[in-house]
Amino acid sequence: MIFNRKPSLAEVLTHTAPEVLNQQDGLQQVLEHELQQALNPWYLRLLIGISAWVAALLFLIFFIVLNIIDEGFQAIFAGLCLLGISLVIQYKSEQHLFWQQLALALCLAGQVLSIAGVYTTTDSMTLSAFATLGLSLSLILFYPDSLQRLLAVQICSFSLLALFLDHELPNLIHAQVALLGAGILWCWYFEPQHQRSPRGVFLYRPLGYGMSSALLWVLLFFMSLHNQRLDVEYWFISSFSLGAMLLWLEIKLLQEHQIPLQQGPGLMILLCSVLLIGLLHQTPGLLAALLLITLGFYRQHLLLLINGLLFFPVFLSVWYYQLNWTLLDKSISLMLSGLLLLLIYAVQRAWSSKQNREQNHA
Amino acid sequence: MEKLKLSLHIPAYPEQLLRLREAGMLSEAQWQAALDTLHDAPERSDWQNFIETLLLSLGSLLLLAGILFFFAYNWAELDKFAKLGLLQAGIVLTCGFSLWRGLEQLSAQVSLLGAAVLTGVLLAVFGQIYQTGADAYSLFVSWTLLILPWTLLSRFVFLWLLNLALANLGLFLYWEQAIRSEESLLALLVCVLNLSFWLLWEIFHPSRPWLRQIWLRPLLLIASLGTLALPTWAWVTSNHFDDTWQIVAVCAYALGSAFVLWYYQFQRHDLAVLAFTLAGLIATFSLFLMDNLISWDAEWNWLFMGLLVIAQAALATRWLQHKLSQWRKEGRV
Numbered sequence: 001m002i003f004n005r006k007p008s009l010a011e012v013l014t015h016t017a018p019e020v021l022n023q024q025d026g027l028q029q030v031l032e033h034e035l036q037q038a039l040n041p042w043y044l045r046l047l048i049g050i051s052a053w054v055a056a057l058l059f060l061i062f063f064i065v066l067n068i069i070d071e072g073f074q075a076i077f078a079g080l081c082l083l084g085i086s087l088v089i090q091y092k093s094e095q096h097l098f099w100q101q102l103a104l105a106l107c108l109a110g111q112v113l114s115i116a117g118v119y120t121t122t123d124s125m126t127l128s129a130f131a132t133l134g135l136s137l138s139l140i141l142f143y144p145d146s147l148q149r150l151l152a153v154q155i156c157s158f159s160l161l162a163l164f165l166d167h168e169l170p171n172l173i174h175a176q177v178a179l180l181g182a183g184i185l186w187c188w189y190f191e192p193q194h195q196r197s198p199r200g201v202f203l204y205r206p207l208g209y210g211m212s213s214a215l216l217w218v219l220l221f222f223m224s225l226h227n228q229r230l231d232v233e234y235w236f237i238s239s240f241s242l243g244a245m246l247l248w249l250e251i252k253l254l255q256e257h258q259i260p261l262q263q264g265p266g267l268m269i270l271l272c273s274v275l276l277i278g279l280l281h282q283t284p285g286l287l288a289a290l291l292l293i294t295l296g297f298y299r300q301h302l303l304l305l306i307n308g309l310l311f312f313p314v315f316l317s318v319w320y321y322q323l324n325w326t327l328l329d330k331s332i333s334l335m336l337s338g339l340l341l342l343l344i345y346a347v348q349r350a351w352s353s354k355q356n357r358e359q360n361h362a
Numbered sequence: 363m364e365k366l367k368l369s370l371h372i373p374a375y376p377e378q379l380l381r382l383r384e385a386g387m388l389s390e391a392q393w394q395a396a397l398d399t400l401h402d403a404p405e406r407s408d409w410q411n412f413i414e415t416l417l418l419s420l421g422s423l424l425l426l427a428g429i430l431f432f433f434a435y436n437w438a439e440l441d442k443f444a445k446l447g448l449l450q451a452g453i454v455l456t457c458g459f460s461l462w463r464g465l466e467q468l469s470a471q472v473s474l475l476g477a478a479v480l481t482g483v484l485l486a487v488f489g490q491i492y493q494t495g496a497d498a499y500s501l502f503v504s505w506t507l508l509i510l511p512w513t514l515l516s517r518f519v520f521l522w523l524l525n526l527a528l529a530n531l532g533l534f535l536y537w538e539q540a541i542r543s544e545e546s547l548l549a550l551l552v553c554v555l556n557l558s559f560w561l562l563w564e565i566f567h568p569s570r571p572w573l574r575q576i577w578l579r580p581l582l583l584i585a586s587l588g589t590l591a592l593p594t595w596a597w598v599t600s601n602h603f604d605d606t607w608q609i610v611a612v613c614a615y616a617l618g619s620a621f622v623l624w625y626y627q628f629q630r631h632d633l634a635v636l637a638f639t640l641a642g643l644i645a646t647f648s649l650f651l652m653d654n655l656i657s658w659d660a661e662w663n664w665l666f667m668g669l670l671v672i673a674q675a676a677l678a679t680r681w682l683q684h685k686l687s688q689w690r691k692e693g694r695v
Contacts, residue, residue: 201376293416345414
């Protein structure tokens, strides 16, 4: 697998607008935030982040022991106040990493207080889930922090889960899986378009990564659940929807490289993908991981690729314990899938060798 | 000019380009061209390599998983000699593959790691079949010793880490199950074990390319100093020493942290090690304040502690950023 090194800002400007490099003061002023962030390695950001979160927890305990929060409405009010404070800090202190992290921690504390307040007041999981959804969607739109947006997508996904479980409708997860899969494709396949949108450029990455993680965790959660009332049936619905998205992506990629779909390698790839989807129809997690691996390589995003690669064995392990099929049925499905992939590999290698020989003769 | 040129060698993101366009520093055409340079889509040959690698690795993984699932299905009906025989065959095959490929190849090293893991599985199944009644520590100690020759031959850092992890686990279980004595002494012994590995790494890594993963240094130091932090925190929260070894552990933690801060500031230059050491000291100091100077009956003390955590983190971050800037100017990083 080949991953191209991401170009640096200096390289991009040298190739496209070299005269901009002479405007030192302007560049320094416009990009001050990014240049300062570059001074902070990941472990420094981790240290700052953890300390901000610990501080926010201590502040939260302070509010609780002061007995300011006795009833649900007080918790909602305090939570919304914390959210307001965090928004102000976020907008005012854009260039200070520590205040950004503190604002984020206060934002999360505010969300926890607000939702806990709603639940205490209404005693309804459904209303609390809807309140969580509304709050998270608002924060995605208005809170200018990538990590908060990424977390908000996870929170939205899990509040939908809570809704499904509360109403004992676990099979609605198939709709959620289809939505998340479509969202992931929309974010990553149309990345060039999003990068040209003044709003989209700040949204598509946290949403894309958020939905990618959410898809994997949601599938993992339900595949690990062993509860007769909440057992998900008809896993093939999720598998076929993810499989359809994978096929769509493959068709688009083949068309991009002008490989005909009705013959040769194009037809082989599509037919074998259909077979693979059929063989793995009981384990949508593997197809979700395949979708992420393909998208990760296509858009050269290592994190997305690694996410998919890491979850592949995880889903295999979880599927081991699922009771919908016997171990014998699972083993046959896996062995046939493995042999199919190895067969395609062998055919692909043979074709490549033949093409190389023909080129050498020519 | 020199400082700015260094600063621009950061990864390019579309948000930065949008800011430059909005500030009027890039024209529409330049902005579009700059965005196009961010996209280096894989060529057809790249896709070919990727698909072949994916087909081979996932195909092998699915086939192997299918075989494992098949044996799991039939495991209860298998004869004890068949169970042991299968695992031994797995070890022989993985070792044979490593030998055939040659240990300088990554696939051979991974295969040897697989053999090391299967050795542990074999010992566990042996114990399960024969029910010897031995303590768990004997499994881990035996496992550590049995795979030691492979570890020494492999020149594979992950096999070394597996061996170290097993040694730590074996020592811990031995202490808990056989010795059952002062835990501070256990912390000191674990610290000495991990420090030995750290020392060996510092001595040998410049001349051994396979050892040059720089993340090993903070990992080994955390494993060493981290174990001493535990008896230190126990002392801080209880306000008395349980035994003499705890005094030694606390002193060792203080001296060790001071040494690390000096050594990796002036002799070698490793900001990650400094950051993690400071994090441990901040946690220790905060715990000390919480338990000794502050009464938790007073609500405002929670607010005070929150502000104190902020202050310590801000000071530590400022100092670390200053060090990093200084080292960059001096060309040390």
